[in-house]
Amino acid sequence: MRAPADQRFPINLELNGRRREALAEPRMQLCDFLRHELGATGVHVGCEHGVCGACTVLVDGVASRSCLMLAVQAHERRIDTVESLARDEVMNDLQQAFSRHHALQCGFCTAGILMSCVEFLERVPSPDETQVRDMLSGHLCRCTGYTGMVQAVLEVARQRQENTVENDNHV
Template sequence: MHAPAEQRSEIELELNGETRHGRTEPRTQLCDFLRHDLGATGVHVGCEHGVCGACTVLVDGVASRSCLMLAVQADGRRIDTVESLARDDVMNDLQQAFSRHHALQCGFCTSGILMSCVEFLQRMPTPDEAQVRDMLSGHLCRCTGYTGIVRAVLEVAHQRQSGESQQNASEKPYDV
């Protein structure tokens, strides 16, 4: 049951580069508001305790668990979800590397992991394996064993640093 209209809060935020408006109850989690009210279904809700990382989005450029944030706290902020990564139905370099390295299987955790990787690579453009694994320790993935994810992140970091095209680098293996 929803609260009466007078108890709902008006929210305006920038979602994936577009100004969006909505009304929601003050207690609504950001993940639920994004999925159900704004249609950003790439945000997955797993544990609802901030442990699994499936709901990770970027809030003003910082990887954040959207299950631990209320929607009203996002008012006036910039939110980026996995839907922001592809342009004109073309996956970005990180998504392509995930595909090449079989870094996803069921895909439930993938959107949150991708968003953490986006922020991580901005902060740390030349990570080593241990740093990537440390960043991934905040995510639960039951399918992949993480090796493909680590390879994908290291490949993208290398490509970005060397300026290589995705086609040239896609044939090079990254041992992990």
């Protein structure tokens, strides 16, 4: 049995650490739901085919293309968008490194790239340049040439490792 196309379903989820609820049509993409129903406008919609990566968000901690996921699939899941990165309007270390290394220009792709970088650094805390470039190959950026992005990710990884060593030495 199919649901009518105009029927809307309640979607309950955790968005950037807050419980949220809104209604979604059965075929509504997650990216559109986040932007239009929940106001998470940092989620950008580029190709709508999962190729460009601009719409990347974290779904239960895993980088996912929100244009390839239906809103109803996000029910009772944890979704993090680029809006989750800054605290009290202060950019996090990754955002600051992107700024320092001029890793963005127009900024359209940046939100999705940052979210992939967040997940990547959780999985690979000490990456080499090849690993970073491989991760970034899943994103399309027409402006930067990726060099600044690679430098930013490597810098953050190095700083986080140094902070971990310092904290371990003080215990």
